[in-house]
Amino acid sequence: MRLVAAALVAVTALIALEDSGPASLLRHAYLVPVLAAALRFGVVGGGLASAAAMLLSAPVVLPEIERSGLTTEAIEGLVTFAVLGLVGVLSGVLRGRLGRHRRRYEILVTIQRTLADEAPLDLSLARLRAALADRLRVDEIALVACDGERLAVAGGARVADRSLVARVLATGEPVFVSDAGARGRARRAFATPLMSRGRAVGVLAVERTGEISVGERVALEAVGAHVGVALENARLVSCQRRFAAELEERVTAARRELEELDRAKSAFVAIASHELRTPLTALQGFSEILALRRLPPEEVTRLAEVMRREARRLGRIVSDLLDLSRIERGLEPALCRVPLEIEPTIEATVDLFRQGTATHLITTECEPSLPLVAADPDALERVLTNLISNAIKYSPTGSSVPRGCARARRRGGDRGRRCRARHSDRGVAARLRALLSGARCRGRGARHRHRPGRREGARRGSRRNGARRQHADDRHARDGRSPRAERSVP
Amino acid sequence: MWALDQPYAPRADHLLADTPLALLAALAVGAGTAAVLVELAVLPPHVSRVAGVTAAHGALLATALAWARVSAASPVIAVALIGLAAAVSQLGVLGSLAYLGPALWVGFLSARGRLTSLGLGTPVSLGRVAAGVLVGTGLSGHLLVSASRTLGVHIRVDHAAEALAAIAYDVGANVLAGECFFRGALFNRAERRWSFAAASTVATSAYLLRYLVDPLLPKSVELMIGAVFYLALLGAMNCWLLSSSGSLVPGLVSASIFFAAYRTLGVR
Numbered sequence: 001m002r003l004v005a006a007a008l009v010a011v012t013a014l015i016a017l018e019d020s021g022p023a024s025l026l027r028h029a030y031l032v033p034v035l036a037a038a039l040r041f042g043v044v045g046g047g048l049a050s051a052a053a054m055l056l057s058a059p060v061v062l063p064e065i066e067r068s069g070l071t072t073e074a075i076e077g078l079v080t081f082a083v084l085g086l087v088g089v090l091s092g093v094l095r096g097r098l099g100r101h102r103r104r105y106e107i108l109v110t111i112q113r114t115l116a117d118e119a120p121l122d123l124s125l126a127r128l129r130a131a132l133a134d135r136l137r138v139d140e141i142a143l144v145a146c147d148g149e150r151l152a153v154a155g156g157a158r159v160a161d162r163s164l165v166a167r168v169l170a171t172g173e174p175v176f177v178s179d180a181g182a183r184g185r186a187r188r189a190f191a192t193p194l195m196s197r198g199r200a201v202g203v204l205a206v207e208r209t210g211e212i213s214v215g216e217r218v219a220l221e222a223v224g225a226h227v228g229v230a231l232e233n234a235r236l237v238s239c240q241r242r243f244a245a246e247l248e249e250r251v252t253a254a255r256r257e258l259e260e261l262d263r264a265k266s267a268f269v270a271i272a273s274h275e276l277r278t279p280l281t282a283l284q285g286f287s288e289i290l291a292l293r294r295l296p297p298e299e300v301t302r303l304a305e306v307m308r309r310e311a312r313r314l315g316r317i318v319s320d321l322l323d324l325s326r327i328e329r330g331l332e333p334a335l336c337r338v339p340l341e342i343e344p345t346i347e348a349t350v351d352l353f354r355q356g357t358a359t360h361l362i363t364t365e366c367e368p369s370l371p372l373v374a375a376d377p378d379a380l381e382r383v384l385t386n387l388i389s390n391a392i393k394y395s396p397t398g399s400s401v402p403r404g405c406a407r408a409r410r411r412g413g414d415r416g417r418r419c420r421a422r423h424s425d426r427g428v429a430a431r432l433r434a435l436l437s438g439a440r441c442r443g444r445g446a447r448h449r450h451r452p453g454r455r456e457g458a459r460r461g462s463r464r465n466g467a468r469r470q471h472a473d474d475r476h477a478r479d480g481r482s483p484r485a486e487r488s489v490p
Numbered sequence: 491m492w493a494l495d496q497p498y499a500p501r502a503d504h505l506l507a508d509t510p511l512a513l514l515a516a517l518a519v520g521a522g523t524a525a526v527l528v529e530l531a532v533l534p535p536h537v538s539r540v541a542g543v544t545a546a547h548g549a550l551l552a553t554a555l556a557w558a559r560v561s562a563a564s565p566v567i568a569v570a571l572i573g574l575a576a577a578v579s580q581l582g583v584l585g586s587l588a589y590l591g592p593a594l595w596v597g598f599l600s601a602r603g604r605l606t607s608l609g610l611g612t613p614v615s616l617g618r619v620a621a622g623v624l625v626g627t628g629l630s631g632h633l634l635v636s637a638s639r640t641l642g643v644h645i646r647v648d649h650a651a652e653a654l655a656a657i658a659y660d661v662g663a664n665v666l667a668g669e670c671f672f673r674g675a676l677f678n679r680a681e682r683r684w685s686f687a688a689a690s691t692v693a694t695s696a697y698l699l700r701y702l703v704d705p706l707l708p709k710s711v712e713l714m715i716g717a718v719f720y721l722a723l724l725g726a727m728n729c730w731l732l733s734s735s736g737s738l739v740p741g742l743v744s745a746s747i748f749f750a751a752y753r754t755l756g757v758r
Contacts, residue, residue, distance in 0.1 A: 156494035179682035185736035
């Protein structure tokens, strides 16, 4: 500005020294400082410089008009006035528009760069506010963005209820306030909504002591729209990245699960093959013996009995596999319920085990004249076989395995039959309970109940506050009776 | 930040709110009565001048003080001081020193922080005061050069006492009341409603109108055009000085310098 002023004074001094009147060629030199001021300071600078040039040249031009009227020289001087004014103002206007466009593009680039990095909303707003404060040349700037029910604020602590920002957020319309309450110089405030998908997702508010021109307000509205879109894009990108990360985690978990299932399937096939191979090997071996050798009749009978037993075992395994397949498909195991007498079934099963064990004494206790039960004979046989074999397996050698059936009364008054097995070693109660639990899965349609030993009963009693059950178990312990497993059939 | 913290309500009061209409009416009636009585030769002619000065400058200064929402008595005191100064100045050149009374009163109110809304009593940088000096000097220099070259009006050195009395009048009444009202009150209020350009246009137009109806302005076309030219520039520049500095002091300085230069010309 000092250079401009000095140049104007210098040109005026040269014109005065030349003393060639208003048509001096040096008058065109005024254009240099006027243009410089317009290009440097915009329309204000250009206007002021041209006005100063006119003022400085007026003492040369106006006296000529008063002395001689509108001579050619005087007209040239007046044309110079007009040219200076037009050049100063128009150049300033063009420079101002150019500057505004440049600033707008710079602001857009700044917005995109600032929001390119993935960061929490508060941090992004703070960065954006700092970047915009440098570009917009305002005294105060605040950015508010809706984050669900919360308002993220950059440039202040909170949004007061009836404040300008709250109003803009509610109405979605920009508001210009020409007097923001300052005592000295007039302070302007302007708030514009950050628009995204047709609704206000935040507010950009600026304050300046001095003017916020109409052009600046339009530019700020455009900036608000761009910031709104940029924030929405940043939010969408963040959501997309989060979704991709979640999807990757889920795919990884599913792959792990599939690998586990594959391993379990391989283990199952191996176990099933091993279980099938055992009876098949026996059948194969004994059948080859029968085919290749001549054996005494009693030996043939014995081998046939063994083969029959192994064939039944093989059949049970295949039945179990079929049941498992049905259960996996969500179907119940195929049961063919028929009325049958329970005592002969028990006796037949016990007879099989009596022949196969010499270490345990198996006894049966059945109440007389038991009614018929509705049960699948094969399933019931499997249940009883499982029950007795486990009782033998987990009872000490030489102990007795009582086996019986009694009439039972249910809580609802429905009658049923209860089969029970008891062993004398109370230490195997937990293992027996586990086995019985497994038997329940395999013997659907039947219900079992395990009465635990003293310690187990005390724990369960405290958990369920079942003092009565604990009392019963204590009574069993005092009587010296062993824990027992029961299975009920309808 | 105001936009976040403070409640917002659209402005409800109008531009001329708080105008002391009763006082203005009283001044108008007094001036009119004095003019009539002087016309009827009931009172001596200088009474009309005293009443006119008191009514014109008193009205401007009283309105400015009323808009600044100082105490109700302050505008009346300002009017009384101006009237007193106008009356005393009729006694002689030294009597014009009485115009310092209104200036001291305004300075007293400013020192107590009562006139910050007029831009008085607020901090101001020396640079802005220097800018005011520059504006006043530039316009004064241009006035002196162009007046001497185009109008043939030259600087007179033989009426120094009258010039000093006129300068005292400018400092204590003319410039003080004009700047307080047209810039400190009117422009300040207008700028809080409209843009700088609109506000300065309103204030400067009113400023020009005030001087064009002034009976003391010589009724010569050249002088009236010159007055419009310089007063328009002075008014616009003082608006810019107030808007950029937030203080009325640079405008007071520039206007005082300009009118001081004007008083050195032998304009009748």
